[in-house]
Amino acid sequence: MAISKKVKTAMEDSSWVRRMFEEGEELKRLHGVSNVFDFSLGNPEMEPPPSLKKELRALADHPIAGMHRYMANSGYSETRAIIARFLADETGLPFDERHIVMTVGAAGGLNVAFKALLDEGEEVIVPSPYFAEFRFYIDNAGGRMRLVDTHDDFSLDLEGIEKAIHRNTKVVLINSPNNPTGVVYDPSSLEKLATILRKKGQELGKTIYLITDEAYRRIIYDQVKLPIAFQYYPHTLRVTSHSKDLALPGERIGYIAVHPHCGEAEALISALIFSNRTLGFVNAPALMQRLVAPLQRNSVDVRVYEEKRDLFYHALTSFGYQVVKPQGAFYIFPKAPIEDDVTFVKDLQSKRILTVPGRGFGKPGYFRIAYCVEKQMIERSLTGFEEVAFKYGLKKTG
Numbered sequence: 001m002a003i004s005k006k007v008k009t010a011m012e013d014s015s016w017v018r019r020m021f022e023e024g025e026e027l028k029r030l031h032g033v034s035n036v037f038d039f040s041l042g043n044p045e046m047e048p049p050p051s052l053k054k055e056l057r058a059l060a061d062h063p064i065a066g067m068h069r070y071m072a073n074s075g076y077s078e079t080r081a082i083i084a085r086f087l088a089d090e091t092g093l094p095f096d097e098r099h100i101v102m103t104v105g106a107a108g109g110l111n112v113a114f115k116a117l118l119d120e121g122e123e124v125i126v127p128s129p130y131f132a133e134f135r136f137y138i139d140n141a142g143g144r145m146r147l148v149d150t151h152d153d154f155s156l157d158l159e160g161i162e163k164a165i166h167r168n169t170k171v172v173l174i175n176s177p178n179n180p181t182g183v184v185y186d187p188s189s190l191e192k193l194a195t196i197l198r199k200k201g202q203e204l205g206k207t208i209y210l211i212t213d214e215a216y217r218r219i220i221y222d223q224v225k226l227p228i229a230f231q232y233y234p235h236t237l238r239v240t241s242h243s244k245d246l247a248l249p250g251e252r253i254g255y256i257a258v259h260p261h262c263g264e265a266e267a268l269i270s271a272l273i274f275s276n277r278t279l280g281f282v283n284a285p286a287l288m289q290r291l292v293a294p295l296q297r298n299s300v301d302v303r304v305y306e307e308k309r310d311l312f313y314h315a316l317t318s319f320g321y322q323v324v325k326p327q328g329a330f331y332i333f334p335k336a337p338i339e340d341d342v343t344f345v346k347d348l349q350s351k352r353i354l355t356v357p358g359r360g361f362g363k364p365g366y367f368r369i370a371y372c373v374e375k376q377m378i379e380r381s382l383t384g385f386e387e388v389a390f391k392y393g394l395k396k397t398g
């Protein structure tokens, strides 16, 4: 066989998102694109803010000599210095450009971080439900993923995390705002998590690193403030990108920020830079590094997402679905009215609605809706959600 057995198995077992996407393509062929309500992919329909176009034009009009050349594997010093200043303002911590490594999106950043930190067989604890790609990123670095279920409201099960930590644990990875649930972990849970990591680290005589996947850090609602993990625990790496806040997922631009007081920070940063180079990323895209640097305080209009969240949340709850109200990201993760989430998702497909079964995120019995789509598509899909709710007796009267 041409391809590795490992990749073959991974491809077969994985990616419900992809599978739904492919089934959706078939539905679109049959019914026409505008008659299929596709909530399967987290691909923002919004355009980047006008400030990006302005920067792009300025750079095209006044190109900088050498701007397309290779550079330091950590990225442009000017860009990293601007991000470090932003982080220093945000956290009150002494960030400087050495603490920032520019990466090929958050996905690139996570791969780089795992490669730099993990020895063969070392474990990464991940609260579940979780973004399914984490498993592969951890495996790419020879690590193992250990899942710990969250509570019914998708908040962190801190006792469960404490119990799961043992001598092989190297990293705890949290993702907030969360894909697929939209939940934001509150300050008190971060504080308690930090206490656990300190205590377990002392007991085990090692440093347990905290990686915070903050790909959705600016997509946040109801005036909720995203707690700053850096302020609770020094051995923290923030991995983030501009895929969502500046609506640039195709441009692949993100960064890793290492807490200035992180254990063995210097060695770790060198390892991150080495991993960025040798994983074949070499460096983050040059043009994007220049463009996003001045836009650190910009983002797409988050109220547009909030309005869509409200629309879905109110409609689904009125139809009788059980839903934890998302506080961020652009996903909603309702409970399916039957245990078999795949059958339920097929029912929705019969109404030309595409969603992803919860088992694709380690949580059977639920389904994920990605609402980064046009408002009109949401409005037109609601009858289908209502009809399926009737079918399962969630809603008795019209």
Ligand SMILES: Cc1ncc(COP(=O)(O)O)c(C=O)c1O
Pocket (backbone or CB within 6 Å): 042, 104, 105, 106, 107, 108, 131, 175, 178, 179, 213, 215, 240, 241, 242, 243, 249, 253, 254
């Ligand atoms: C939780 C999470 N982390 C990371 C990523 C990767 O984002 P990027 O486009 O920055 O690589 C995604 C993308 O959807 C995501 O949902």
